[in-house]
Amino acid sequence: DAEITQSPRHKITETGRQVTLACHQTWNHNNMFWYRQDLGHGLRLIHYSYGVQDTNKGEVSDGYSVSRSNTEDLPLTLESAASSQTSVYFCASSETAAQETQYFGPGTRLLVL
Amino acid sequence: GNSVTQMEGPVTLSEEAFLTINCTYTATGYPSLFWYVQYPGEGLQLLLKATKADDKGSNKGFEATYRKETTSFHLEKGSVQVSDSAVYFCALSDSHNQGGKLIFGQGTELSVKP
Numbered sequence: 001d002a003e004i005t006q007s008p009r010h011k012i013t014e015t016g017r018q019v020t021l022a023c024h025q026t027w028n029h030n031n032m033f034w035y036r037q038d039l040g041h042g043l044r045l046i047h048y049s050y051g052v053q054d055t056n057k058g059e060v061s062d063g064y065s066v067s068r069s070n071t072e073d074l075p076l077t078l079e080s081a082a083s084s085q086t087s088v089y090f091c092a093s094s095e096t097a098a099q100e101t102q103y104f105g106p107g108t109r110l111l112v113l
Numbered sequence: 114g115n116s117v118t119q120m121e122g123p124v125t126l127s128e129e130a131f132l133t134i135n136c137t138y139t140a141t142g143y144p145s146l147f148w149y150v151q152y153p154g155e156g157l158q159l160l161l162k163a164t165k166a167d168d169k170g171s172n173k174g175f176e177a178t179y180r181k182e183t184t185s186f187h188l189e190k191g192s193v194q195v196s197d198s199a200v201y202f203c204a205l206s207d208s209h210n211q212g213g214k215l216i217f218g219q220g221t222e223l224s225v226k227p
Contacts, residue, residue, distance in 0.1 A: 033214070033215075035217075040219060041219060042202060042217040042218055042219040042220050043157070043202065043215075043217040044217075045214060045215070045216075048214060058214070090156055090157065092157075101147075101159045101162065102157075102159075102215060103159075104149075104156035104157040104158065105156050106155060106156045107155075107156050
């Protein structure tokens with residue numbers, strides 16, 4: 001069965017360190033998204049990609065970067081982790097059209113000390 | 114800009130009670146509307162969706178009708194179960210954007226007691 005996976009599921013890091021969160025999907029979807037989930041804010045879009053070599057900034061992109069070298073993967077990098085980036089991170093993928101369902105990964109819980 | 118507003122939680126109900134979670138939206142054009150559900154410790158999964166005005170989405174006993182005149186997409190279920198305890202998110206996808214970026218409401222936590 002097709003799926004979307006994230007790793008690690010839990011991560012503790014220190015302020016200033018670079019951290020990369022992995023996202024891998026086997027749906028063969030063109031579109032991939034990264035969200036962060038914080039109490040009182042729902043999910044907010046960090047970055048997204050509509051295909052290989054395409055990346056775009058979302059609502060809360062400062063301090064984050066992504067790259068899309070193949071269809072299956074969209075890693076999220078925190079260049080220099082800050083305590084404000086402590087959150088739960090979700091990756092999602094979908095077909096191209098606007099009305100298509102997004103399929104979410106299980107999430108990565110990140111704690112920045 | 115586009116936005117989604119949900120009723121605040123947490124909502125606590127007894128088993129077999131009627132559920133309504135309100136959702137209103139602001140959007141240009143004709144967005145698609147979604148309800149996603151998040152069970153404890155898991156990612157989000159689609160509960161139901163509607164892609165045009167007056168459409169009704171339904172799944173697992175839940176329903177929501179796309180009301181363009183009131184810009185609403187309220188979630189209802191006639192008889193909730195303990196297993197429905199979760200966080201529910203209303204979301205929209207702007208029809209003008211390629212590939213369906215979602216804008217989420219803040220989520221409503223539902224707790225159903227036996």
